[in-house]
Amino acid sequence: MNSNIEIKHIEKSKIDTVDFNNLPFGSVYSDHMLTCTFKDGKWQDAVVEPFAPISLDPSAKIFHYGQSIFEGMKAYKDADGNTLLFRPLDNCKRLNKSAERLVIPQIPEETFMNGLKALLKVDDAWIPTKEGSSLYIRPFMFASGNGFHASPADEYKFMICTAPSGAYFAGKVKVLIEEKYARAANGGVGFAKAGGNYAAQFYPTQLAIEKGYNQVIWTDDNTHEYIEEAGAMNIFIRINDTLITSPTNDRILDGITRKSIIQIAKDLGINVEVRKISVTEVIAAAKSGELKEMFGAGTAAVISPIAGFGFQENDYDLPELEKPYAALLKKTITDIQTNKAEDPYGWRVQL
Numbered sequence: 165m166n167s168n169i170e171i172k173h174i175e176k177s178k179i180d181t182v183d184f185n186n187l188p189f190g191s192v193y194s195d196h197m198l199t200c201t202f203k204d205g206k207w208q209d210a211v212v213e214p215f216a217p218i219s220l221d222p223s224a225k226i227f228h229y230g231q232s233i234f235e236g237m238k239a240y241k242d243a244d245g246n247t248l249l250f251r252p253l254d255n256c257k258r259l260n261k262s263a264e265r266l267v268i269p270q271i272p273e274e275t276f277m278n279g280l281k282a283l284l285k286v287d288d289a290w291i292p293t294k295e296g297s298s299l300y301i302r303p304f305m306f307a308s309g310n311g312f313h314a315s316p317a318d319e320y321k322f323m324i325c326t327a328p329s330g331a332y333f334a335g336k337v338k339v340l341i342e343e344k345y346a347r348a349a350n351g352g353v354g355f356a357k358a359g360g361n362y363a364a365q366f367y368p369t370q371l372a373i374e375k376g377y378n379q380v381i382w383t384d385d386n387t388h389e390y391i392e393e394a395g396a397m398n399i400f401i402r403i404n405d406t407l408i409t410s411p412t413n414d415r416i417l418d419g420i421t422r423k424s425i426i427q428i429a430k431d432l433g434i435n436v437e438v439r440k441i442s443v444t445e446v447i448a449a450a451k452s453g454e455l456k457e458m459f460g461a462g463t464a465a466v467i468s469p470i471a472g473f474g475f476q477e478n479d480y481d482l483p484e485l486e487k488p489y490a491a492l493l494k495k496t497i498t499d500i501q502t503n504k505a506e507d508p509y510g511w512r513v514q515l
């Protein structure tokens with residue numbers, strides 16, 4: 165099944181129109197995309213075809229009931245021109261975890277991996293070589309089947325699009341600890357990479373931006389006392405020389421960057437604690453000077469250092485360290501991703 169991937173080449177590549185020295189993040193798209201349709205109870209053959217708008221019935225269930233999930237990954241070129249992926253099977257497994265929760269059919273691992281490889285081969289020239297740049301990869305699945313009846317669709321699409329991208333975040337990130345809204349709840353879909361989770365984040369994030377912050381720090385929906393995520397990233401907090409991150413649960417996305425950082429930090433001899441961390445503890449550490457660093461972790465930015473945070477009308481600045489863990493960890497993980505360092509973990513996959 166799916167062993168035959170049909171390739172329909174674009175007539176004329178758009179690559180000459182792209183300035184690879186000034187790439188935005190995720191808004192310039194490569195020539196091709198992968199599409200695979202689930203219908204009649206099974207996945208049909210995948211096609212690699214020119215990147216183009218798709219046509220859906222207005223009654224497609226994606227528009228009405230939000231069955232939509234995605235992944236975010238990156239491909240890199242090493243100094244020898246090899247194409248590298250980072251823990252790609254973990255993305256496939258997580259996509260299927262999200263799919264199960266939203267009653268979207270499971271995508272076979274071979275379809276995911278073979279489709280991804282075929283797409284990257286056709287668009288090989290789109291994988292940036294410049295330091296800090298990468299090919300951002302967006303696999304996604306959604307309900308293309310139609311009907312206003314509120315039930316799972318009978319037709320789905322699995323697609324992959326790619327975007328040559330520069331570095332994600334620039335500048336100092338100021339965050340606001342959220343006390344009213346929540347991005348996820350117990351028993352909900354917070355652990356799934358569901359589009360709806362993002363839709364629900366935009367409004368509280370917009371309120372935070374109006375107050376002069378860049379992002380929201382999500383706390384637990386029940387008490388708003390425990391710190392869970394930083395925007396759409398997992399969060400790490402350094403108190404003295406200990407790096408703390410919340411355990412994953414129903415409400416927290418099980419980030420591949422997060423788990424890689426936990427492993428790398430331990431192997432660098434950093435004391436790592438995976439435990440609940442309260443707002444009270446963070447405020448006390450900020451006041452005593454023991455709070456050294458906070459940073460977000462996710463595929464797009466890898467690590468995004470936080471310069472300061474707001475909580476209940478007060479602002480707290482984080483110190484500027486000479487050798488922050490954030491920089492050390494970012495370098496260690498990106499060196500592994502881009503084949504500048506040994507990969508003792510077997511995380512890097514060469515195509």
Ligand SMILES: *Cc1c(COP(=O)(O)O)cnc(C)c1O
Binds near residue numbers: 357418462463
């Ligand atoms: C995607 C995502 C992350 C980061 O996951 P990675 O696998 O590291 O990219 C963290 N939190 C949320 C809410 C996410 O959607």
